[in-house]
Amino acid sequence: EPEVTQTPSHQVTQMGQEVILRCVPISNHLYFYWYRQILGQKVEFLVSFYNNEISEKSEIFDDQFSVERPDGSNFTLKIRSTKLEDSAMYFCASSDRLAGQETQYFGPGTRLLVL
Amino acid sequence: GESVGLHLPTLSVQEGDNSIINCAYSNSASDYFIWYKQESGKGPQFIIDIRSNMDKRQGQRVTVLLNKTVKHLSLQIAATQPGDSAVYFCAEQGGANSKLTFGKGITLSVRP
Numbered sequence: 001e002p003e004v005t006q007t008p009s010h011q012v013t014q015m016g017q018e019v020i021l022r023c024v025p026i027s028n029h030l031y032f033y034w035y036r037q038i039l040g041q042k043v044e045f046l047v048s049f050y051n052n053e054i055s056e057k058s059e060i061f062d063d064q065f066s067v068e069r070p071d072g073s074n075f076t077l078k079i080r081s082t083k084l085e086d087s088a089m090y091f092c093a094s095s096d097r098l099a100g101q102e103t104q105y106f107g108p109g110t111r112l113l114v115l
Numbered sequence: 116g117e118s119v120g121l122h123l124p125t126l127s128v129q130e131g132d133n134s135i136i137n138c139a140y141s142n143s144a145s146d147y148f149i150w151y152k153q154e155s156g157k158g159p160q161f162i163i164d165i166r167s168n169m170d171k172r173q174g175q176r177v178t179v180l181l182n183k184t185v186k187h188l189s190l191q192i193a194a195t196q197p198g199d200s201a202v203y204f205c206a207e208q209g210g211a212n213s214k215l216t217f218g219k220g221i222t223l224s225v226r227p
Contacts, residue, residue, distance in 0.1 A: 106160070109156075
């Protein structure tokens, strides 16, 4: 069964450093998403991406965040200058474009710890 | 703003019993609702979904009920098993491929 994959599974970084989180969405999906989950809290939407551009973003997704589809398979989230409060699980998700098949499937997540 | 929330933080059930997890939503414009299961250290896993033009949908051992009048969503798990122990989230979506808004999550604990 196809699945979303993410790397790395864990990332520890110093405050102010840049991090890049990587995702490989399900191969025939066209919509891509990033969510985050601070420990013990609910999953929060960050950004959605379609046709090589951002289609929707939350107020969490400020100028420190960016997303990119560098090739035909990867989807990345970059945090330019990490803050302590960026520590969270980051989940990538993808969905198909077809009506009735837009369920978002999630990857296993990257646990980011900012020290 | 609009939100989706869960009534209870934890639910403990005896193995073999049925479980019912409830969720309230406030965005009357939402047309798609999903239940996700999250095991420790893993990402949300799709369980079952329902569209706003339906009031009930059944899967394998799971049933989702939607009451649009009171904006209430529930997940019923039949014959609960130890493997069902996890955090369950309801989520709503306003339109195709738009963002998901998640509730806070409820922990289901299955007693042997």
